[in-house]
Amino acid sequence: MNFREQVCLIKENTVDLIQEEELLRRIEKKGSIRVKFGVDPTSPDIHLGHSVVLLKLRCFQDLGHKVVLLIGDFTAKVGDPSGRNKMRKPLSTEEIKANAKTYKEQAFKILSPEKTEVLYNSTWLSKMNFSRVLKLASHYTVARMLERDDFNERYHSKYPIGLHEFFYPLMQAYDSIALKADVEIGGTDQKFNLLLGRQMQKSYGQAPQVIITMPILEGTDGVEKMSKSLGNYIGITESPREMYGKLMSIPDNLIFRYFRLLTSLSEEKIQKKEEALSKGILHPKEIKKDLAKWIVTFYYGASSANMEEKRFENLFKKRKIPEELPSYCVHSCELKNDKIWIIKLLKLAHFARSGSEARRLIAQGGVKWDGKRIKDVELELSLDNGHILQVGKRSFMKIIKL
């Protein structure tokens, strides 16, 4: 692949690439360049949203470039104010350490460890003395700092901005100087920080880094950005089953966005699918199945993906009861005259948290016993072996007498 083609591939699906020509020049000159990606070891669980940037880094690695995974163990003590309207609470050293470890493990599901250099910014930041900090700060002005959306908003709505928070972008910029980064990549929410890195490198007599921003991925609800706290995320350590199921439940308008940002399927092939969909040749469900399979295969391999696909078809399309299901053993001491009251069983099997909830489920027609809908809340069930209790459309449990 020639250099120009490399740049085109890198550029795919990015939001910003500043400056494209500079990127080309550096690749031509060096062959292999240093791509910086900084992570905040605050929440260790990586989800598909984070994977967008990681996959782009992987793309760099596949082209023979080096990724510098920078763990912001020092900056975590400040907390990135990006997109926040509050100060973050600083983490303890132990938490940071533990998070960094988990992060690395998860990131290497995507990145190639051989082509990744892991560094910690405490290495140089903890050695900064006050005069060096002052020098760093003198290269930037308050007014420019306040241009940043989140600071601006906080400033005008009178939310407190810790003075130390101004140092977050400065420290991040200093990291680029320390690393002599050729490229820095991040989500679009990082644009300000990334640009500042460019400017500070110039102030320190270095060639300014190329910056790349990647889109922020919407979560499974299709509206909000994917995040753990909103509960609309798909974690990369989730089981193949969860992952497949969640992917199948994303809204249709997200299918191609996910294809572009989460798979390495070529743009050309994605466009073919889009076309086939709009012409009605392909059903959206089929394309979504493809997507789910792609992603599950990436993380767990083809056999897992095939298994989940089959299971899914059986469960949802054919409405069959899955072959393997969790079971619950009823202790004989719970039985009266060899029978158990349905309400009690629902509570024991954790299908309902209270008797009232169990009654509600039955009243609403959500409970089935061996496939037959239960209507009577007073029902007493006799348990010989292997009955199946179903609540809602998807939860099944085999009930066994102990």
Added chain:
RNA sequence: GGGGAGGUUCCAGAGCGGUCAAAUGGAACGGGCUGUAAACCCGUUGGCGUUGCCUUCGGUGGUUCAAAUCCAUCCCUCCCCA
């Protein structure tokens, strides 16, 4: 330091003496429709072997036949001015 607002059920947020297990919205759950979805429609959302009873509206005490609602006090949050 001075002034003001407020803490209600999962969340947001009404209620301001009885008709309140508490409006409305979000979320969740169940049913329907479907492609498994989304959207949409209907229903449910304190507990109890449940036509009735019991416990909830920041904590504690009080007024009253009756308190989420009134009073006192304590705790906590937020805003404005300095």
